[in-house]
Amino acid sequence: MYCPKCGKQIEAGSRFCPNCGNALQEEHAHIPEVSTGNQKKGNGLKIAVIVLAAIIVLGGIAAGITISSISKNEKEPKEEPKKVEETLLEAKERARKKLLEADALVQELSSQGVDVSAYTEEVADAEFELEGATSIEEANEVYEICENIIENCNELKSEEGKPNNEDVCRQNQKILYDALKAYYEKNGNYPDQFEYLVQEGFLDSIPKCPDGGTYDYFVNYDVTPEQLSVSCSVHGQLYP
Numbered sequence: 741m742y743c744p745k746c747g748k749q750i751e752a753g754s755r756f757c758p759n760c761g762n763a764l765q766e767e768h769a770h771i772p773e774v775s776t777g778n779q780k781k782g783n784g785l786k787i788a789v790i791v792l793a794a795i796i797v798l799g800g801i802a803a804g805i806t807i808s809s810i811s812k813n814e815k816e817p818k819e820e821p822k823k824v825e826e827t828l829l830e831a832k833e834r835a836r837k838k839l840l841e842a843d844a845l846v847q848e849l850s851s852q853g854v855d856v857s858a859y860t861e862e863v864a865d866a867e868f869e870l871e872g873a874t875s876i877e878e879a880n881e882v883y884e885i886c887e888n889i890i891e892n893c894n895e896l897k898s899e900e901g902k903p904n905n906e907d908v909c910r911q912n913q914k915i916l917y918d919a920l921k922a923y924y925e926k927n928g929n930y931p932d933q934f935e936y937l938v939q940e941g942f943l944d945s946i947p948k949c950p951d952g953g954t955y956d957y958f959v960n961y962d963v964t965p966e967q968l969s970v971s972c973s974v975h976g977q978l979y980p
């Protein structure tokens with residue numbers, strides 16, 4: 741080894757330099773300090789690694805608990821809401837309201853002159869059956885009967901006021917009759933065919949029977965004044 745002060749070579753382990761008297765003990769005293777600093781840094785690094793590992797472990801445990809909780813919730817069957825069963829009293833009350841609705845509709849049609857005698861009897865029978873109903877099924881049957889009555893009466897109500905095919909045919913015969921009369925007043929005779937009524941402007945078109953019948957006319961010259969009549973091959977003479 742060499743003296744750090746004068747640079748002379750000295751024996752290993754010497755405490756003083758024989759050349760310049762420099763104390764060599766101080767140089768060795770600094771060595772433990774360097775070693776202690778490195779040891780502290782190493783200890784700090786170990787602590788940091790331990791803390792990081794603990795955080796990772798705790799995070800994994802927390803994640804496992806969360807996943808387990810979610811999986812448990814998915815496996816647990818959801819309770820369906822309980823259905824409230826209808827009692828006999830409630831079923832009969834519901835059928836009674838429908839019965840009153842059906843009866844009111846039947847009475848309305850009857851007051852308009854519509855023949856609803858069959859439905860009047862059905863309403864009376866339904867009322868009797870409802871009074872003697874001892875089960876929900878029997879009450880529900882009355883309810884369905886009343887619904888059918890209402891449906892049928894509504895169909896009659898919608899058809900009320902609509903002309904039937906015979907009424908349409910009667911109106912067509914009147915149209916032809918009036919056109920023939922107008923033709924006679926202008927020409928002094930009746931046309932051989934209805935088409936002449938259209939050609940000379942007495943009709944826009946020849947009316948058609950809704951049931952497919954054909955129209956014809958007849959003049960009775962044996963009476964005074966002569967009598968004109970129009971008839972249909974399906975409905976016969978409806979006008980005049």
